[in-house]
Amino acid sequence: MFLALLVAAGLLCCAQSSPVTKSGGSQKLDLTPSMKAKRSARIIEECMLVGLEEGTYYYKSRGTGDVCGVYLLSKPDEAVQVSFDYLDVDCDTDGLVSFVDGWELGGELFPSEVDAPLEGRVHEFCGRLKKKVFRSSGNAALIQYRVPNRGDGFKITVRYTKNPSPCNILVDEVSGVYTLRNHGGRSNCSITTIFPATVSIVQLAVGVNGVAVPNRAIETGVLSRCEKRGSRDYVQIGGGQGLDVTKLEVEDSVCGMDSNPRVPASHILCGMTTVRMVSSGLTDNSITIAISQITDLELMPTLVCEMPL
Numbered sequence: 001m002f003l004a005l006l007v008a009a010g011l012l013c014c015a016q017s018s019p020v021t022k023s024g025g026s027q028k029l030d031l032t033p034s035m036k037a038k039r040s041a042r043i044i045e046e047c048m049l050v051g052l053e054e055g056t057y058y059y060k061s062r063g064t065g066d067v068c069g070v071y072l073l074s075k076p077d078e079a080v081q082v083s084f085d086y087l088d089v090d091c092d093t094d095g096l097v098s099f100v101d102g103w104e105l106g107g108e109l110f111p112s113e114v115d116a117p118l119e120g121r122v123h124e125f126c127g128r129l130k131k132k133v134f135r136s137s138g139n140a141a142l143i144q145y146r147v148p149n150r151g152d153g154f155k156i157t158v159r160y161t162k163n164p165s166p167c168n169i170l171v172d173e174v175s176g177v178y179t180l181r182n183h184g185g186r187s188n189c190s191i192t193t194i195f196p197a198t199v200s201i202v203q204l205a206v207g208v209n210g211v212a213v214p215n216r217a218i219e220t221g222v223l224s225r226c227e228k229r230g231s232r233d234y235v236q237i238g239g240g241q242g243l244d245v246t247k248l249e250v251e252d253s254v255c256g257m258d259s260n261p262r263v264p265a266s267h268i269l270c271g272m273t274t275v276r277m278v279s280s281g282l283t284d285n286s287i288t289i290a291i292s293q294i295t296d297l298e299l300m301p302t303l304v305c306e307m308p309l
């Protein structure tokens with residue numbers, strides 16, 4: 001496995017510095033202007049590609065053994081489907097291609113291993129392949145490859161398909177409103193932005209049993225420090241310098257029932273911002289949040305991440 005080899009310092013640098021360079025609107029992380037051109041068959045040339053549109057792509061090795069990555073991201077309610085239409089990568093010269101369900105940046109995974117076990121999420125192969133189709137569970141997927149043998153390569157077709165119950169959402173839009181639901185199950189879901197962000201709770205129903213009085217569950221308001229109070233269902237709001245939620249700096253963990261919360265927004269000044277809903281499966285949980293990228297550097301942050309040494 002060569003997951004950890006790809007250090008995506010480039011992306012992290014630019015995602016972090018973007019508040020100063022970006023203005024409003026629904027701009028996307030655009031590191032691949034050359035890929036935007038509408039052509040029927042496109043060639044993968046850059047070693048690190050982010051955010052491709054749907055279509056068919058070719059890669060042909062020029063004989064370097066670099067580890068490269070194609071970072072795919074669909075809309076929050078979509079999944080990424082990658083079909084390897086053709087693959088010819090020499091195993092004997094250490095050629096390897098992998099499909100990862102999620103993203104990996106600097107050795108850290110989204111979704112994190114604690115919430116989505118690694119087993120079955122990484123598919124590695126080399127040799128000759130006719131056709132193989134993979135689908136992500138969330139809206140993020142990654143193709144990593146190292147093809148030292150000149151002339152070897154592969155062809156992929158990328159499609160974004162509907163995902164009726166998104167759990168883990170990686171966000172690169174500068175602002176948006178997102179909802180996480182557990183559908184009554186025991187699962188942990190998160191929304192992560194790859195930039196510092198302001199988070200406001202729009203609606204909250206977590207850890208409260210509304211079955212006794214359907215449609216009229218008791219409004220508790222937004223409760224704080226729910227994890228410390230021993231609630232089994234809660235939502236962590238925080239940030240970190242990487243994708244690993246076990247390293248998350250948590251500003252607060254909230255729970256309760258509030259259909260119209262008026263709590264102050266969180267301004268998370270970290271490389272990444274995460275809202276993580278932990279569900280025991282005992283209650284039907286949902287949270288709707290509004291997220292926007294922090295562009296105003298005068299804004300007083302409510303959480304600042306410690307920079308790694």
Ligand SMILES: *[C@@H]1O[C@H](CO)[C@@H](O)[C@H](O)[C@H]1NC(C)=O
Pocket residue numbers: 114115116186187188278279
């Ligand atoms: C969800 O997260 C909690 C706390 O981190 C953990 O104890 C639990 O095992 C996780 N559940 C799942 C299904 O991953």
